[in-house]
Amino acid sequence: MSVLLTNISELATVHAPSSGRKPGTAMNDLGIIRNAAMLVEERILWVGTQRQAEKRFAAFPGLARYDCGGRAIIPGFVDSHTHIVFAGSRADEFALRLRGVSYQEIAARGGGIMATVRATRAASEEELFVSAQTRIIEALRHGTTTLEVKSGYGLSLEAELKLLRVIERLQRELPVRIVATLLGAHAIPPDAASREDYIEMLCTELIPEVARNGLATFCDVFADVGYFTTAEAERILAAGLDWDLQPKIHADEFADVGAARLAISIGAASADHLLHIAPETIPEFARWRTVATLLPGTAYTLRLPMPPARALIDAGATVALATDCNPGSCRTENMQTIISLATQLAGMTLEEAITAATLHGAAALLREHEIGSLDVGKYADFIVLDSPSVLDLAYHFGTNRVAEVWIGGKRVVSNDVPQIEFPPSSPSP
Ligand SMILES: [Zn+2]
Missing domain, CATH: 3.20.20.140 (Metal-dependent hydrolases)
Incomplete structure (x- = not known):
């Protein structure tokens, strides 16, 4: 089933040229789309801006939509x-x-x-x-x-x-x-x-x-x-x-x-x-x-x-x-x-x-034509960060910045679920 991911603050596609590689200083180009959307099944079907998605997919009200909450996405x-x-x-x-x-x-x-x-x-x-x-x-x-x-x-x-x-x-x-x-x-x-x-x-x-x-x-x-x-x-x-x-x-x-x-x-x-x-x-x-x-x-x-x-x-x-x-x-x-x-x-x-x-x-791994960037046709393997900016990945260090992990168009990890049981009252200091 297709899923339209919406409300992505920054979609770092790492867009790959036909060679599948970006050697040297080309490594600095993350192919970022701001206010983005992405349509996925097992593979990526479409990427663009939220505005383009609204026009293009308005006629498909039955399409499953997933609100990314204004967070950033990078490839897995x-x-x-x-x-x-x-x-x-x-x-x-x-x-x-x-x-x-x-x-x-x-x-x-x-x-x-x-x-x-x-x-x-x-x-x-x-x-x-x-x-x-x-x-x-x-x-x-x-x-x-x-x-x-x-x-x-x-x-x-x-x-x-x-x-x-x-x-x-x-x-x-x-x-x-x-x-x-x-x-x-x-x-x-x-x-x-x-x-x-x-x-x-x-x-x-x-x-x-x-x-x-x-x-x-x-x-x-x-x-x-x-x-x-x-x-x-x-x-x-x-x-x-x-x-x-x-x-x-x-x-x-x-x-x-x-x-x-x-x-x-x-x-x-x-x-x-x-x-x-x-x-x-x-x-x-x-x-x-x-x-x-x-x-x-x-x-x-x-x-x-x-x-x-x-x-x-x-x-x-x-x-x-x-x-x-x-x-x-x-x-x-x-x-x-x-x-x-x-x-x-x-x-x-x-x-x-x-x-x-x-x-x-x-x-x-000789797999650059299948995975590693968020280009149309590749597997939909990506990370939803817990922040609107990819910069937080290095700036905010030492803790996990990954909110969700999707592989082949399916969400397989959600770190959002609270894992701490709050006691009814705080322990005495
Ligand atoms: Zn080794």
């Missing part, structure tokens, strides 16, 4: 990088890091990714599903309408397949759009017979099995010091491409190992992190389609320098923002927090951050 967030399926907590490591122990030192002591791998291998599919569902609902309540989810805490044939089956069930049972990524190359597990053996298993057993069962769209590799070399990454991603799994790379987070350059040269959908990207690689992002995905929440949690957002945007890159939601280096599901960090600490404008968190997140 597309969180294109998460590790949201895992077991256990690494709050203890977080406390150690607050005392000055580094992420690499913790990993060397048997913590880090391997701590989560042990907990995740021991957990049942049901346990993993239930804990991930709780986190995804949290993301949804904060405005995320599409979420990429990686495997990578199994690190064996069976355990990686278990994680991908959990992701497939989350796809089926939750109202959020979920895109699956195989990250068998997250780390070399200590119980592998050898480095070579593990990589061989990834390329010849795991990747074909995942592809045959349609369990993932992307194949990702953690290419960095202490993880996979760029040569190994290239081999694994090429094996993925043979099975039509599109490449993504965790690139140059801890050191410049040339992973961003590799991402561009193999036509990866995205190169993510980029904290130590070589300065000469930055302009290359303007020439090729690889999205530069920045994860400022991880830099914040690990107390690392912020990603070079300004240099990338000024060079004309297509920059995306994502949470990197994971138990070790960034424990948040909230894209609004990421926008706050990107604007306050990484030098982005609010308009750039919104484009990065919506349209360019979609581009990082």
Whole structure:
């Protein structure tokens, strides 16, 4: 059934050109329509001003109308990088890091990714599903309408397949759009017979099995010091491409190992992190389609320098923002927090951050022609903010500015409902 949304103070469409991307300074153009209206079914049928809607749809008195109460609307967030399926907590490591122990030192002591791998291998599919569902609902309540989810805490044939089956069930049972990524190359597990053996298993057993069962769209590799070399990454991603799994790379987070350059040269959908990207690689992002995905929440949690957002945007890159939601280096599901960090600490404008968190997140998932902006023909995935201005998204920080979330033309979240029970009388002071 069609619904005409009316009384929208600002409709930030993030209007996308035919390329589906707005690189460089074009990220500042949110395509805002003031005093707007929007007609939706599962997809967007029409956008315009309230005045145009009154003329155009006056002859349809039976049309369902929905009064947005003078609030602003933006596209739903597309969180294109998460590790949201895992077991256990690494709050203890977080406390150690607050005392000055580094992420690499913790990993060397048997913590880090391997701590989560042990907990995740021991957990049942049901346990993993239930804990991930709780986190995804949290993301949804904060405005995320599409979420990429990686495997990578199994690190064996069976355990990686278990994680991908959990992701497939989350796809089926939750109202959020979920895109699956195989990250068998997250780390070399200590119980592998050898480095070579593990990589061989990834390329010849795991990747074909995942592809045959349609369990993932992307194949990702953690290419960095202490993880996979760029040569190994290239081999694994090429094996993925043979099975039509599109490449993504965790690139140059801890050191410049040339992973961003590799991402561009193999036509990866995205190169993510980029904290130590070589300065000469930055302009290359303007020439090729690889999205530069920045994860400022991880830099914040690990107390690392912020990603070079300004240099990338000024060079004309297509920059995306994502949470990197994971138990070790960034424990948040909230894209609004990421926008706050990107604007306050990484030098982005609010308009750039919104484009990065919506349209360019979609581009990082090769979905920019379906989602990520409020253009006619795309899925009607959007957020009604609790304020008349999109500016409040960064200005009023640290609390949830999302009033409603709509996915595929249906309202799936309303945060308006009061959740506090007021006592009959105030407690004594
Ligand atoms: Zn990651």
